[in-house]
Amino acid sequence: MKLSTNEIRRIRSLAQKKYRDEYGLFVVEGEKLVKEAMDSSFEIESIYRAADIGEEAMSRISMLSSPSPVLATVRKPRTFISGSSCPDTPVRNGLYLGLDSLRDPGNLGTILRIADWFGIDGIFAQHDTVDVFNPKTVQATMGAIFRVDFIYADLAAAVRDFIGQGGTVYGTFMDGENIYNAGIRTGNDSPVMIVIGNEANGISAEIAGLVTGRLSIPPYPAGEPGSESLNAAVATAITVAEFRRRLVNP
């Protein structure tokens, strides 16, 4: 099988959000990820194997520095990614994430992987958050993209709705309360959302004004961080791990 120049150009164009939106497709690479796509509810458009199209064509369509033996084009779900379904009303004992305009594709993918590990019930991302179908994001999810409920939203409106429906919303802040001392709801009796801020600017003023609790990960020694902050995905991981720890060992 020989790939036409047009076909190669079409696949390569999916590196850009504009064309992912136009074609309604995104790219998945690697044996493991392509298998996970096939086993998921997502619809595969085409599968390209180096064994069929040749190593050279594969290196032209691949977005990886070391092309893998297989690449698939997969249909984007219309409004959200869903392992099951993205709930309109939050689950009573659900734990959700809110992402306030994250910019780094790798961070976003790592956060989906964390969400998958810790059984997060859904992710609400501010509209201008980096595209979850960015190839770097998809690869960093290690397949979590096929299992975690993800929706782009007006995050302030989503937070207001969530609170209106009896939910509690926490945010991570540099000057929040020490997460290990704070009295937190862990989501066992009412839904909880944890909002993670933008890498450079943190949580926006509007959403900061809405959250019910401000949390902070303490440096060690207390009050003497070497680094000014933690990476957004790292902060997400430590925070979510602590919510799960306290739910299991109250």
Added chain:
Amino acid sequence: MKLSTNEIRRIRSLAQKKYRDEYGLFVVEGEKLVKEAMDSSFEIESIYRAADIGEEAMSRISMLSSPSPVLATVRKPRTFISGSSCPDTPVRNGLYLGLDSLRDPGNLGTILRIADWFGIDGIFAQHDTVDVFNPKTVQATMGAIFRVDFIYADLAAAVRDFIGQGGTVYGTFMDGENIYNAGIRTGNDSPVMIVIGNEANGISAEIAGLVTGRLSIPPYPAGEPGSESLNAAVATAITVAEFRRRLVNP
């Protein structure tokens, strides 16, 4: 000031470990990081500003997709990176990391940033761990590279030494004991090292045979992880945070 083609070529060559070793230099980009380099014990070789050399020359020497206004070439310390000094004998109440052949430059940089936040006393990296002076690693440290003690070592020998000097060595494993239930030494009375495994293969058999305790981060719900694993930097963050939490709140 006009940069010669040779000068541009020399700086660009520092993207490769071979030339970083040959010249004994590495590259630091961005106002914040260059300032941290200048305030550190590291020796600056040259500083290049877009204002002096022009935007076009800057875009040629920069290793970032969006070049920053300033780039510095910095001398590599001979054997280790050091905020203070890398101890031959571990500090009595010290907490150390061992990195078993990490491959991803971004992961390594994020781990240095985590180590800086949580006051890690030193990092021992297996010799074939990705180069800590890789430009992606340096940028991901957000300046922690100038403050965290880091040494390349024969990790198995370092672990044996560490135990021989009264230290305890934990490793993170998929089938280790639940970190939240395990009785752990937190480093308040004797030194502790936490070993983090390679992204794909985990901790090598030799080092796995040496560690005093095997730990695991529980998924939620228990026994039902969506993802097969957590990213190496994320696992480091959750593990180190838990050691610090238990040291502060025993």
